Amino acid sequence: MSRKFIRIALMLIILGVFALTGCDADEGFEPNLDMEEILANAGPGPTETPAAPELPGSSAIPEYPIEIPPPPCSGGPPPEPEPIPEPTPEPTPTPEFRHVNIPILMYHTSSEYNPGALPELYVRPSEFERQMVWLIENGFTFVTFEDWDYLYRIKRPIMITFDDGYIENYTEIFPILQEHNVTIVLFLTWMAIAGHGFTEDMILAMHDSGLVVFEAHTMTHVDLRTVGTQRLRHEMAETNRLIEELTGRMPIALAYPGGRFNDAVLAMTAEYYRFGLRHDLGMHNTAFDNFQIRRIRINRSTGLDTFIRLVTQ
Ligand SMILES: [Zn+2]
Numbered sequence: 001m002s003r004k005f006i007r008i009a010l011m012l013i014i015l016g017v018f019a020l021t022g023c024d025a026d027e028g029f030e031p032n033l034d035m036e037e038i039l040a041n042a043g044p045g046p047t048e049t050p051a052a053p054e055l056p057g058s059s060a061i062p063e064y065p066i067e068i069p070p071p072p073c074s075g076g077p078p079p080e081p082e083p084i085p086e087p088t089p090e091p092t093p094t095p096e097f098r099h100v101n102i103p104i105l106m107y108h109t110s111s112e113y114n115p116g117a118l119p120e121l122y123v124r125p126s127e128f129e130r131q132m133v134w135l136i137e138n139g140f141t142f143v144t145f146e147d148w149d150y151l152y153r154i155k156r157p158i159m160i161t162f163d164d165g166y167i168e169n170y171t172e173i174f175p176i177l178q179e180h181n182v183t184i185v186l187f188l189t190w191m192a193i194a195g196h197g198f199t200e201d202m203i204l205a206m207h208d209s210g211l212v213v214f215e216a217h218t219m220t221h222v223d224l225r226t227v228g229t230q231r232l233r234h235e236m237a238e239t240n241r242l243i244e245e246l247t248g249r250m251p252i253a254l255a256y257p258g259g260r261f262n263d264a265v266l267a268m269t270a271e272y273y274r275f276g277l278r279h280d281l282g283m284h285n286t287a288f289d290n291f292q293i294r295r296i297r298i299n300r301s302t303g304l305d306t307f308i309r310l311v312t313q
Contacts, residue, residue: 099287103159103310105159106161108162110124110125121300123302145274160182164188165192166196167196167202169198177211177212184211185214187254189239190218207247213249214247216239216243216253219235219239224262225262253273253277270291278295
């Protein structure tokens, strides 16, 4: 029993040394190793004289707490390191929303020497290219309806639209778009695939280029004011279905054939689209009606000076 007293007293002394030398593991102290060395030097080890098991409550010696509380470290527990605050990225300043002018140019088709029966519809490819180059050199950004909600953040936005779906959109215009990285919106009348020689392969090639976004221009180019509700719905819903089936993208804008509409047409358009486009009235502003979006017509006879005046008015 007295040996056990000595061992407990030794442990208390050792623990006291811990307290004096510090208890921070960061200072390189290894208590288990030192404890074994000291006990080995102090006398027979525990393996030579194993203590007899004691029955609970039978011991006559004063009870010491079995679990000795850790010696107090001077200054208390080591202070928690100050959490390093995560650097918060500077928020990108968002310009305040404002309405903007957006010139939306309306073309139909293009031919250098063979203007067809409606010559004003056939802008010369060379003239179209001059116009696009002028826009690029003067800092305009080509946009589509996907960009509409952010137009106020875009430098000099402009939208180039083509109506109907003439084959020259592919043979004459598409190479110019690729050459100068110009994006356009093409309002497709579905019957143009049969009537004007446009093919599904051409549409897919243009769509896949990312330079042509296809929107709707009805199935048959009928004057929408003259048809009943059922036909009106068919002209919109079926065009959407076929364009989505072909390109994988549902149209969100409708160009009224001939620019003609009435209240019934406007109401039905709002069911299927976010935007409806007229043919006329010049410069559009985003504060105006989204279902009477104005356009600037560009004809074969439109010279570059007139073109510049129209897009900068
Ligand atoms: Zn048209």
